[in-house]
Amino acid sequence: MSGFKHPSATTTPHVVKEEAMAEGKWVKLERTTYVDPAGNTRTWESVKRTTRQLNAEADGVGIIAILKRTLHKDCIVMVKQFRPPLGCCSLEFPAGLIDEGESAEAAALRELKEETGYKGEVVGVTPVTCLDPGLSNCTTNIVMVNINGDDMENIHPTQQLEFVEVILVPLAEFQTKIDELLKKEKIVVDAKVYLFAMGMVQAFFKPNELPVLKQ
Numbered sequence: 001m002s003g004f005k006h007p008s009a010t011t012t013p014h015v016v017k018e019e020a021m022a023e024g025k026w027v028k029l030e031r032t033t034y035v036d037p038a039g040n041t042r043t044w045e046s047v048k049r050t051t052r053q054l055n056a057e058a059d060g061v062g063i064i065a066i067l068k069r070t071l072h073k074d075c076i077v078m079v080k081q082f083r084p085p086l087g088c089c090s091l092e093f094p095a096g097l098i099d100e101g102e103s104a105e106a107a108a109l110r111e112l113k114e115e116t117g118y119k120g121e122v123v124g125v126t127p128v129t130c131l132d133p134g135l136s137n138c139t140t141n142i143v144m145v146n147i148n149g150d151d152m153e154n155i156h157p158t159q160q161l162e163f164v165e166v167i168l169v170p171l172a173e174f175q176t177k178i179d180e181l182l183k184k185e186k187i188v189v190d191a192k193v194y195l196f197a198m199g200m201v202q203a204f205f206k207p208n209e210l211p212v213l214k215q
C-alpha cells in the first residue's frame with residue numbers, strides 16, 4: 001500500500017445500494033449509489049454479468065497457451081472471432097466463462113480444448129483481475145498453459161467451435177506479427193494481448209532498459 005490519501009478525502013468510499021435498471025439473459029445494468037472519498041453520495045451506471053456463480057471470484061478465464069513443438073518456434077495460441085459489441089473481429093487469447101463449481105484451471109483447459117482443440121497443462125494462474133472497472137465488475141483469472149505439440153492428441157487438433165479461427169503466433173516475434181495482422185484487416189486486438197506483446201519485447205530485446213518515455 002502506498003498510503004496515499006487524496007487531500008479532500010474524509011471517508012472510506014463505499015457502495016450504499018445497487019438498483020436494477022435493465023436486465024437481459026447475459027448482462028444487467030445497475031444504478032450504483034456510493035459514497036466517494038470526500039463523503040459525497042453519488043451514483044454510477046454499472047454493468048454486471050448475470051452468469052456469475054455464487055461465491056465465484058471471477059466471471060471467466062483468459063488463457064495464455066504456449067504451443068511447444070520439436071524443431072518449431074514456441075507459439076502463442078490466439079483466437080480470432082466476430083464480436084457483436086465491436087461489430088468486427090477481435091484478436092484475443094482463448095477465453096470463456098467459468099461454469100458452476102468449476103475451478104479456473106479446469107475452465108481454462110476446457111475452454112482451450114473447445115476453442116482450439118489443444119489439450120494443455122496448467123503452469124500458473126494469476127489472482128483475480130478486473131477487465132473494465134469503470135464500466136463493469138467483470139473479472140478474470142489469466143491461466144498460463146503449456147501445450148505439448150508433439151503429443152499425438154495435439155498434432156491435428158479439432159476445435160468444437162467453427163466460427164473461431166485459431167492463429168499461432170511465434171512468441172519471439174509476437175508484437176511484430178500482431179502489428180502485421182492489424183494492418184491486413186479491420187480487427188481489434190484485446191488490451192491484454194497487446195500489453196503481453198509489449199512485455200515480451202521488453203523482456204527479449206531490452207531487458208535492462210527502464211520502460212519509460214524520455215524527453
Ligand SMILES: Nc1nc(=O)[nH]c2c1ncn2[C@H]1C[C@H](O)[C@@H](COP(=O)(O)OP(=O)(O)O)O1
Binds near residue numbers: 026027096098
Ligand atoms: N454478453 C453476452 N451476450 C450474449 O448474447 N451472449 C453471451 C454474452 N456473453 C456470453 N454469451 C454467451 C455466448 C456463449 O454461447 C456463452 C459462453 O460464452 P464463453 O465461450 O464462455 O465466453 P466467450 O468466449 O467470451 O464468448 O455465453
